[in-house]
Amino acid sequence: MSIAEADPNGIIQCTPPKSARFLHRLLRRKLAVAGIAYLLALIVTAIVAPIALSHIAGQSAGSLDAVRAQPSLHHHLLGTDELGRDVLDRLFVGTRITLVGVGTAVLVVLAIGVPLGLAAGYFGGWIDRIVTWVSDLLFGMPGIVVVLLVLAVFPYSMLAAMTAFGVLVSPAMIRVVRVSVLPIERELYIAAARAAGLSRPYIIVRHVLPRVSGAIIVQTSVMAGLSLIAQSGLCFLGLLVRSPAPSWGGMVADGLQLIIQDPWLIWPPGILIAVTVLVLGLLGDVSRDALTEAWAAPVRSRRRPVTAAIGDISDEADAGALLSVRGLNVVFQSRGAHTRVVDGVSFDIAPGETLGLVGESGCGKSATAMSIVGLLPGTGQVEAGSIFFGGRDLATLSDRELHQVRGRDIAVISQEPMVSFNPTLRIGRQLAEIVRRHHHVSRAAARSRVLDLLAQVQLPDPAAVAASYPHELSGGMAQRVAIARALAGEPSLVIADEPTTALDVTVQAEILELLRELQANRGMAILLITHDWGVVAEMCQRAVVLYAGQVIEQGPILPVFQEPRHPYTKGLLTANPHGVPSSEALPAIPGTVPAPGQWPIGCRFKDRCVLATGECGDGTIPLEPVGTRREARCLHSAMLEGECA
Amino acid sequence: MSNVTTEDVQAAGGSTVMVPRPPAAAAHRIGSFVDSRLTGLVLKRTATAIVLLMVVSVLSFVLISLTPGDEARAIVGLGGTHEQYLHVRAELGLDKSPPEQYWQWLTRAVHGNFGETLTTSEPVTSSIQTRLGVTISLTVGSMILSFVLGVLFGVISAVRGGVTGRLLDALGVLGFAVPSFWLAAVLITIFAVKLGWLPSTGYVSPSVSLGQWLQSLVLPVLALSIGGIAAIAKQARDGMLEALASEHIRAARASGVSPTSIIFRHALRGAALRVIAVTGWIAISLLGGAVFVESVFAIPGLGSLAVTAATQHDIPLIQGVVVCFTVIVVIVNLSTDVLYIWLDPRVRVA
Numbered sequence: 001m002s003i004a005e006a007d008p009n010g011i012i013q014c015t016p017p018k019s020a021r022f023l024h025r026l027l028r029r030k031l032a033v034a035g036i037a038y039l040l041a042l043i044v045t046a047i048v049a050p051i052a053l054s055h056i057a058g059q060s061a062g063s064l065d066a067v068r069a070q071p072s073l074h075h076h077l078l079g080t081d082e083l084g085r086d087v088l089d090r091l092f093v094g095t096r097i098t099l100v101g102v103g104t105a106v107l108v109v110l111a112i113g114v115p116l117g118l119a120a121g122y123f124g125g126w127i128d129r130i131v132t133w134v135s136d137l138l139f140g141m142p143g144i145v146v147v148l149l150v151l152a153v154f155p156y157s158m159l160a161a162m163t164a165f166g167v168l169v170s171p172a173m174i175r176v177v178r179v180s181v182l183p184i185e186r187e188l189y190i191a192a193a194r195a196a197g198l199s200r201p202y203i204i205v206r207h208v209l210p211r212v213s214g215a216i217i218v219q220t221s222v223m224a225g226l227s228l229i230a231q232s233g234l235c236f237l238g239l240l241v242r243s244p245a246p247s248w249g250g251m252v253a254d255g256l257q258l259i260i261q262d263p264w265l266i267w268p269p270g271i272l273i274a275v276t277v278l279v280l281g282l283l284g285d286v287s288r289d290a291l292t293e294a295w296a297a298p299v300r301s302r303r304r305p306v307t308a309a310i311g312d313i314s315d316e317a318d319a320g321a322l323l324s325v326r327g328l329n330v331v332f333q334s335r336g337a338h339t340r341v342v343d344g345v346s347f348d349i350a351p352g353e354t355l356g357l358v359g360e361s362g363c364g365k366s367a368t369a370m371s372i373v374g375l376l377p378g379t380g381q382v383e384a385g386s387i388f389f390g391g392r393d394l395a396t397l398s399d400r401e402l403h404q405v406r407g408r409d410i411a412v413i414s415q416e417p418m419v420s421f422n423p424t425l426r427i428g429r430q431l432a433e434i435v436r437r438h439h440h441v442s443r444a445a446a447r448s449r450v451l452d453l454l455a456q457v458q459l460p461d462p463a464a465v466a467a468s469y470p471h472e473l474s475g476g477m478a479q480r481v482a483i484a485r486a487l488a489g490e491p492s493l494v495i496a497d498e499p500t501t502a503l504d505v506t507v508q509a510e511i512l513e514l515l516r517e518l519q520a521n522r523g524m525a526i527l528l529i530t531h532d533w534g535v536v537a538e539m540c541q542r543a544v545v546l547y548a549g550q551v552i553e554q555g556p557i558l559p560v561f562q563e564p565r566h567p568y569t570k571g572l573l574t575a576n577p578h579g580v581p582s583s584e585a586l587p588a589i590p591g592t593v594p595a596p597g598q599w600p601i602g603c604r605f606k607d608r609c610v611l612a613t614g615e616c617g618d619g620t621i622p623l624e625p626v627g628t629r630r631e632a633r634c635l636h637s638a639m640l641e642g643e644c645a
Numbered sequence: 646m647s648n649v650t651t652e653d654v655q656a657a658g659g660s661t662v663m664v665p666r667p668p669a670a671a672a673h674r675i676g677s678f679v680d681s682r683l684t685g686l687v688l689k690r691t692a693t694a695i696v697l698l699m700v701v702s703v704l705s706f707v708l709i710s711l712t713p714g715d716e717a718r719a720i721v722g723l724g725g726t727h728e729q730y731l732h733v734r735a736e737l738g739l740d741k742s743p744p745e746q747y748w749q750w751l752t753r754a755v756h757g758n759f760g761e762t763l764t765t766s767e768p769v770t771s772s773i774q775t776r777l778g779v780t781i782s783l784t785v786g787s788m789i790l791s792f793v794l795g796v797l798f799g800v801i802s803a804v805r806g807g808v809t810g811r812l813l814d815a816l817g818v819l820g821f822a823v824p825s826f827w828l829a830a831v832l833i834t835i836f837a838v839k840l841g842w843l844p845s846t847g848y849v850s851p852s853v854s855l856g857q858w859l860q861s862l863v864l865p866v867l868a869l870s871i872g873g874i875a876a877i878a879k880q881a882r883d884g885m886l887e888a889l890a891s892e893h894i895r896a897a898r899a900s901g902v903s904p905t906s907i908i909f910r911h912a913l914r915g916a917a918l919r920v921i922a923v924t925g926w927i928a929i930s931l932l933g934g935a936v937f938v939e940s941v942f943a944i945p946g947l948g949s950l951a952v953t954a955a956t957q958h959d960i961p962l963i964q965g966v967v968v969c970f971t972v973i974v975v976i977v978n979l980s981t982d983v984l985y986i987w988l989d990p991r992v993r994v995a
């Protein structure tokens with residue numbers, strides 16, 4: 001059992017970035033360092049160049065013998081323009097006006113965007129509504145033309161123009177800040193700080209602002225890029241700087257005048273503008289990456305060809321079984337580390353049988369179920385093991401081959417029916433697509449088949465349901481529709497992943513009843529995934545109990561309920577002696593399931609076990625037969641023999 | 646057992662959001678439901694538009710009252726008599742208080758009268774009318790190009806990934822960084838000066854020659870579209886990736902829906918919503934870009950008109966252009982909303 005390499009932070013948690021750590025992470029990246037160095041060089045140029053090259057700004061003609069000189073290493077590195085002025089010198093001198101313009105706009109954006117965004121996100125209510133309304137209004141204005149209007153009133157006033165520009169684009173900052181404040185505001189420690197009697201401004205500055213600073217940095221870089229393009233554009237139009245003073249945009253305009261004689265002249269200023277915008281954008285991206293470093297890189301779900309079956313059971317598939325899972329390992333990837341969530345799970349389902357896969361949250365039951373149809377979310381993949389179905393090992397099939405199996409041989413009913421439908425298409429259309437996929441019938445035939453299916457799941461008005469959008473259905477109705485969808489391909493196995501968890505208690509009973517009836521009529525097998533022993537008692541012939549990624553007990557329902565052979569099962573059933581629906585019951589056993597990546601050596605239940613002894617921590621505990629078709633993973637299982645739950 | 650509803654898989658990387666749903670609505674009422682939503686939306690957008698126009702006009706009035714110069718003095722010139730000056734002042738309504746002046750402007754503006762330009766004394770409305778078509782053909786052309794190429798690039802990048810995807814992503818980044826006026830200059834260098842395929846500047850009206858009209862628009866449309874293509878490609882790509890990772894796509898895959906249908910029918914629809922959501926923004930940035938591109942190519946549209954007006958301090962004219970652009974943006978936003986409702990039945994009028 002290799003758990004040492006697993007990341008203790010798990011795949012779930014991302015600690016809030018502290019600004020110092022953020023800066024540290026940023027500076028660890030070469031790209032970021034290069035970008036920051038570039039910006040610093042620009043700033044130094046902006047300060048020094050107009051002083052060192054003081055004659056350039058007023059220069060309307062350079063040396064007459066160097067008119068339109070070609071770039072050369074000795075005299076004019078980037079050549080000269082039509083008046084013999086050195087291109088490089090003019091770019092240097094023009095840096096100041098560019099940076100001042102961008103700086104003005106960015107300051108305005110920050111001064112407006114950050115406080116308003118913070119206020120809107122933190123206070124909510126009418127403040128939020130007003131701020132949102134105002135920013136929507138600003139957003140609807142034709143920005144550049146409004147700036148032109150300002151320039152018509154205040155000719156050549158860069159301050160006025162760039163301030164106006166900053167105001168007009170500030171909604172982008174308001175939105176970003178507001179959206180990133182919203183979740184923080186709800187967090188506990190803010191509530192705690194408020195309860196401690198701290199003033200709101202204090203909370204905002206000390207607790208909220210640091211958390212959104214990352215988002216602000218990223219957005220600032222974007223805004224700076226935008227402002228640079230706007231500023232150089234206005235210079236290009238000759239509206240910001242009086243000739244002959246140089247500016248980057250103005251130099252593009254000068255070059256455009258000479259585009260036929262000297263096409264070279266547009267390149268230096270253009271490339272300088274584009275590179276500077278790129279560097280700004282890059283710094284934004286790198287900062288964001290540094291901020292979200294703790295998150296897993298989203299790799300598209302892929303199944304790896306099985307290497308070797310690891311685990312304590314590697315026997316052949318049960319010949320009579322519909323589905324045989326053998327030694328299944330499932331891992332999720334995070335920052336190069338693998339975290340195993342399913343560890344050597346094996347079980348069989350007979351045709352027409354209902355098998356309960358039972359366990360608490362985080363025990364690996366959904367991952368087990370989803371790996372059967374090759375639809376593990378995110379970075380999940382099958383690391384080892386086999387999934388025999390219809391004479392084939394599903395774990396080795398390509399996505400294309402699995403595609404033939406899904407819906408037709410094995411169908412899935414998901415935990416949240418509502419989100420399992422495309423919100424933008426009517427139910428009828430979504431079901432018809434699946435019917436036609438599996439049956440190759442005409443549109444009309446598909447439609448009547450859809451109505452038929454909807455009637456089979458006992459929806460009172462199939463036509464009305466078919467004409468509805470998913471959000472117009474109740475949870476119970478949606479789950480019936482989801483069941484109808486699962487039936488469309490006439491599968492021999494249905495995987496029902498917590499099919500009733502999201503529903504009201506009364507609806508739950510109806511859905512279970514429906515599943516039972518359908519199963520009786522059609523003879524399909526059901527793999528029922530649940531945390532609810534009541535559902536197991538009502539529905540299943542056999543149960544497989546999972547704990548921390550492993551099977552810890554399995555067997556036919558009656559003996560498991562009457563005489564559980566694992567302390568975990570026993571503990572749970574003792575708390576619910578009659579197998580009564582237990583979703584409201586208090587945890588019967590103190591402690592919690594260890595998270596994936598934090599599984600202890602030895603028995604994974606030992607910290608919560610009343611029977612635990614020293615040996616329990618020593619090595620891998622095997623899954624041992626304990627009677628007819630029963631197994632339990634406990635060293636002291638024999639002590640439970642004959643005891644009643 | 647504890648009352649858990651989340652499952653290990655979600656905890657391990659997937660994300661499923663539980664949203665409480667309203668009780669089921671009767672299916673037969675859907676039609677009228679959409680109708681009433683549409684009416685509400687149109688009303689809301691129109692109200693916003695009116696407020697927006699008011700804000701724009703008040704703003705320009707405040708700006709003008711800040712102007713150091715005096716329009717009447719400028720018109721009469723240094724040689725004019727004081728009587729002439731007073732006459733012009735009265736004619737322009739400058740002898741009244743600013744609120745009165747504003748009211749006067751507003752009542753005229755509502756009737757489509759934005760006054761006369763200071764430089765040519767033409768009615769502002771007619772100056773705008775003659776140039777509106779030019780700007781519209783330029784921006785609509787760019788809009789179409791941006792959508793077609795943007796969605797294409799975005800979808801390819803999301804579905805293919807790999808080298809193709811990264812190449813397209815890099816192009817997208819470049820699209821944000823290259824200013825349209827500079828790209829215009831580069832395009833002229835290559836296609837007009839070097840290759841001589843297309844005219845470098847100028848505009849030919851479609852009534853003169855349809856072929857030449859199209860030719861005169863090719864380079865401007867290309868230069869103007871680059872930012873739009875990049876922006877739409879990014880939205881389309883993110884939208885596709887998000888949709889492909891969503892629960893309903895997983896359910897569709899689990900039901901055996903074919904990969905082609907997954908991409909084109911299910912995921913693309915989700916991505917389309919994101920793209921449409923930024924349409925208004927794209928329209929604004931294209932109109933803004935038209936200011937630069939029209940100036941480079943010497944195209945007689947509203948953008949170059951605004952630039953000339955700005956250089957000549959022709960405030961009534963530029964005011965008219967601002968109002969005109971604002972109205973265009975409002976119309977685009979309204980059509981976007983309608984499209985949105987059509988594509989996403991869940992959208993509610995907030």
Ligand code: SF4
Nearest residue numbers: 603606609616634635
């Ligand atoms: S092996 Fe030991 S710790 Fe684990 S369940 Fe059995 S008795 Fe308890």
